[in-house]
Amino acid sequence: MDTNLLVICGLTFVIHLIGTLAYAARIAGIRTGHIATALTLFNVLVLISRTSNSFQAPFLAKRIEVSLAESMAPLFADFQWILGAAALATAVGAILVPTAQRALSRAVALLQVHRSMFRLVCHGMHPRRLLLMRRYLTLPSRGNLRAMQTRGGLSWNFIVLNVVAVALWTVGVFAALYAGALEPQFRVTCSNLSAIINGLATIIMFLVLDPQLSLMTDDAARQRVGQGQFRAAVTSLVGARLAGVLLAQLLLVPAAMLIAQVARWI
Incomplete structure (x- = not known):
């Protein structure tokens, strides 16, 4: 796998990971009683997903153009790698849904205090608080x-x-x-x-x-x-x-x- 394909797979991974974690926002909204706020917080992740999508398209289009100019032989395999990255991202997202739900629930509570998305992001980006993120890690329960x-x-x-x-x-x-x-x-x-x-x-x-x-x-x-x-x-x-x-x-x-x-x- 070359660097170009690795970048495309990475962007695809981000897009589908965030798409899967959308379900965590609904659970967080139910748990906190603030459904709209939870979905608003999730829109921050959606922004990252859409940014990744805007970069993925030209990378993939360029790869196809190069394949047409040289040899189409590996193109099908490239798409299988990309779709494989999407499947892997969905599987990882499924495992992370409980973690994301807990993190989003905490973020909803903090947003009620800070009343500003910018202040919330600054609060969360503090190095000490980033280290504390591990406390939200949990696996899906049996x-x-x-x-x-x-x-x-x-x-x-x-x-x-x-x-x-x-x-x-x-x-x-x-x-x-x-x-x-x-x-x-x-x-x-x-x-x-x-x-x-x-x-x-x-x-x-x-x-x-x-x-x-x-x-x-x-x-x-x-x-x-x-x-x-x-x-x-x-x-x-x-x-x-x-x-x-x-x-x-x-x-x-x-x-x-x-x-x-x-x-x-x-």
């Missing part, structure tokens, strides 16, 4: 893992839809770029056709999945649903996310071929 059997009341259809949506969302942009490598004469067209894949994922996520998860979060905040059941649901969704990222590896070539075919048709 109880939460056993609770996955109940899925927190979520249906299998809901879980499977999560797997499919995450797989499509993960592979969409990569498939469009790979399609451009398969059809170099239409690579600009292909790079703009990621919505063929991502569009379906967006519909599933924002019209079917997110409303249900938001309703469950509100029910947990109002104690209509127990925190144990909510944690079990979140644990199941994290597992579904990991399954979806792994499925994305299998969808890369079919999705790329579909986009390339559409690029030839239009």
Whole structure:
């Protein structure tokens, strides 16, 4: 693995790690009773994720251009490495969800005191407090893992839809770029056709999945649903996310071929 690919994998790792830790913000919001504040704090991490994404795209595009000029042979392997980094980040994120939840819960309490994001960041960046971060480290409890059997009341259809949506969302942009490598004469067209894949994922996520998860979060905040059941649901969704990222590896070539075919048709 060369330096360029290592940088792309590193940026991909950051993007998917933060995406997985989004579930910790919901748990922290329920635990503290300040859902909006917890999600606001998480937006700081989202900013890091979006910055990583803005750097990842040109690095990956340049790599494809170089591959087209030289040899396309290693390009598929490159995408497998990148998707592998996404899967590893999701697995690491799943392990760190309890740690992130505890850290975010503490940050919510501190923000209530400091009343300023800038002051909170300065408070947290103090070297002594950075050393104290280790006290938040914890592994997922066996109880939460056993609770996955109940899925927190979520249906299998809901879980499977999560797997499919995450797989499509993960592979969409990569498939469009790979399609451009398969059809170099239409690579600009292909790079703009990621919505063929991502569009379906967006519909599933924002019209079917997110409303249900938001309703469950509100029910947990109002104690209509127990925190144990909510944690079990979140644990199941994290597992579904990991399954979806792994499925994305299998969808890369079919999705790329579909986009390339559409690029030839239009």
